[in-house]
Amino acid sequence: MKSDSIHITQIIHSTTHKEMADHFAVCWIKKEVKAIEIDQVRYKNVSNSIFFLSPEKDWKVTKKDSSTSCGYILYLDNEVLNHPQLSNLHINQVRIFNAGEIPLFKLSPGIEKRTQAILEMIDELLGSHLNHKDDAILSLLNTFFVYCDGQCNIKSVASNNGSKTNVVYNFKSLVDKHVFEYHEVGHYAELLNISPKYLNECVKEVLNVPSKSIIIEQLLMRSRHALKFSSKTIKEISYDLGFTSPDYFSYFFKNHTGISPSALRNS
Template sequence: MKAGAVNISKITNAITTSQQPDSYAVCWIKNEVMDVEIDNVFYENVSNSIFFLTPNCHWKIIKTDQTSHAGYMLYLSREILNHPQLSNLHINQVRLFSQGEIPLFKLSPGIELRTQAILEMIDELLGSQLNHKNEAILSLLNTFFVYCDGQCNIKSAISNNNAKANVVYSYKKMVDKYIFKYHDVAEYAQLLNISPKYLNECVKGVLGVGAKHIIIEQLLMRSRHALKFSNKSIKEISFELGFSSPDYFSCFFKTHTATTPSALRKS
């Protein structure tokens, strides 16, 4: 990783403007921000939100309270976004760093805390001399974007008139809401009053993967977090995620990660 390919800074000043005009920027707003101005458009009520900004954007963040930091600015080079570990993420495929409407995502409280923790770890690693820190930073960036993708309102990045995009947006919201109950594409298709074939066609056309992949991705994201950051037993996690048995959960997890839940927990 080249020097300066990834940089991060806390939003502490009364007014923050772009410090790296050649970089893509991810603006994570925690709180204490009056408004954000991007290309002469003002955004208010932006607490617990993320903006994705291209190098050609002109932006300014205005704080209300100068005694604490209001979030982070994460700067990424094109080289980093094209890295094999990040380039195939859905978040790139829906072009969050677009030249059109600026995507703004409101984060749920749980996701907000996780994204904050990830950005804090990136900040710490960038200032360290640890071995293999570049690999760790890339891994954290990958996790950060996966969480963002889980919140992704693709209607912000794709035309609202695109019927298939609207279907995928509704599908992703339903998967996020009902993942503990439904694991089959057909069940979500029924909720959306469309056929499983058409749902799969929409997801494939917009995201380039099958509809089942979205379900699997959500299950893996939630199971990894539970295994790493909770004291719940594997049995408890399996039932909470809607699996019929711990053995089925372990088989599913190993099939898609090449490791077992117990091995991940020990790592």
């Protein structure tokens, strides 16, 4: 795993803001929290809860007056969530519903200590130099999400749209894997053995966005990450992402973000 694929931090300050723009955030809130604010909507009475937040969401956690930790924020990138050890978990079905209702999972009584122990072990391992620590971290993440699935009923978040939900989930999984090669909806429709029209119909019904926007979202997410955290030139990044030229990459990026790649890199 890359060094920035997983990051964990405790909720210890009066206000904890989102730190990693391109990562999913798992907010485990134990106690002593006034509220969590997501896209300017305030949620109260959230003790002993888990929020699963997509990179598009803006959020912050506000504590009550206390010096003790009241939970953890676990940041995960797509590479981790797509790992074979985690890819079949229901938490990955939740990922496709990032445009709708915020997934909130209430933990059952007695699970809090187990949840805290798992997150503390992940935190400890991330700061260590032990052999096979990546395998240990993935195993702990798997255990954590299995607890979420069993105790928080994650399955209920993925609605019963039947085959259309499966189409969208498979489409997003393919985009995660092949976005460097394929930028057009038609390529993914062909891989799924369906028409582009039906693929777009499924995405519109399940996520209320065009299928093309899923590809654009992935390209922008990976572009931002490469521009901020790699030493590659903009030309190298553009070709890595499958663009035909650096000029077209710059046009694409500025058209969708309002700033140029070089401006983001220097910000």
